[in-house]
Amino acid sequence: MPDTENLMDTGAPTTEIGLDELWTEIRSLGLESYIKDLDTDGYTVIPPEIANPDNLCQRLLDVCLSIAETRSGVRPDLLNGKSLNTNSVVGDTLKGILLEDPVFEEALMNPALLAISTYLCGYDLVLSSLNFQAKSSSELKFKLHTDTRLPSPLPTRALLCKCIYALTDFNQDNGSTVFVPGSQRWARNPVGDEKEFGEQTGQHAIPTVAPAGSLIIFHGNTWHGAYNRKVSGLRASLHLLMQRSMLRCTEDFYDRVSEEMLERNSARFAILTQQAIIPPYIDHDDQVAKITRALKYTSTFEQESGIALSSKR
Ligand SMILES: [Fe+2]
DSSP: OOOHHHHHOOOOOOOSSOHHHHHHHHHHTTOHHHHHHHHHHSEEEEOHHHHOGGGHHHHHHHHHHHHHHHHHSSOOOTTTOOOSOTTOTTOEEEOSOGGGOHHHHHHHHOHHHHHHHHHHHOTTOEEEEEEEEEEOBOSOOEEEEOSSOSOSSOOSSOSEEEEEEESSOBOTTTTOEEEOTTGGGGOSOOOGGGGOBSSSSSBOOEEOOBOTTOEEEEETTSOEEEOOBOSSSOEEEEEEEEEOTTSOOSSOOTTTSOHHHHHTSOTHHHHHTTTTOOOOOSSHHHHHHHHHHHHHHHHHHHHHHOOOOSSOO
C-alpha cells in the first residue's frame, strides 16, 4: 500500500517560495510602485499600459457581451441599457465563463495580475471564480465589507485577493469600487455604521478612478464597497477571485479543464485552475489516487519553473 506521506515528497527544487523569481518578475514588469501602493493602501490600480496587452479588455468585453446575449437573448447595451437584475448591488453577473473562450485564459495568465496576486497569496494560489458584471444606475450602494470570509480578527497575511478588470471607465458617477486606504492592516470586518461611506457620513472611502483597460487588485482584508451608478448605461467589469489553495473554491474547475487548454498554457495554468488541489477523499485508495493526480501537475510546474509548491521543502 503506498504511503501518502511519501507521495507528498516529490524531491522537488528547494527554493522556499520563489521570492527571488517573483521579485525578478515584479521588476521586469515595472510593478514596484504598485506593490508599494498595495502595501500602504491595501489596493492598487494598474494602468492599461501594463494591464491591457493586445487590447485584452476590449476583447474580454466583446466576448462577455456575446455570452450574455447567447444566455439571455439580449445583448447588454453599454450606453443606454439597464441591468436585468435591478435589486443587486453588482447588477447582472455572468458565471461559469472560463471554459467558454480562450480570452479568459489570457485574463488569468496576464503577467501583471499573476505577479501581484502571487505577491499577496503565494505561488500556490488558485482561481476561485471568474465572472462578468454589468451594473446599471440605481440607488443601491454596496456597503463596505471585506472579502475574507471569516469572523474578526482576520489573519493579517492575505488569504485571498480580488482582481477587477475595468472593461468600461471606472469613476464615482459610473459606480466604481471604493476603498478605505490602509484598512487591510486592521485585520477585521467593519461593523454597524462602519459599513457606511459617502460624502456626508461614514468612512473615508476613495472611489476608484480608472480608465477602461485598468486592473484593480486588492488584499482580501481591505474594506471596500461601491458607489451606485448615477448615469445611464452599464459599468462592465471582469472579476477574478484568487486565493490560497487551502481554501474552498467558489467555482469548480477541477478535472473540467481540457487537455487542449492545458497544452496551450504554461504549467502554472493547471495549478491556477485547481488541478493540483487534493479534494476530500473517501478512503485510502481514493486519497492515493487524488494525491497522485495532484502531484502530476505540481511536479510539472515545479520542473518547468524551478519553484517548489510542495508542503515538504
Ligand atoms: Fe467584495
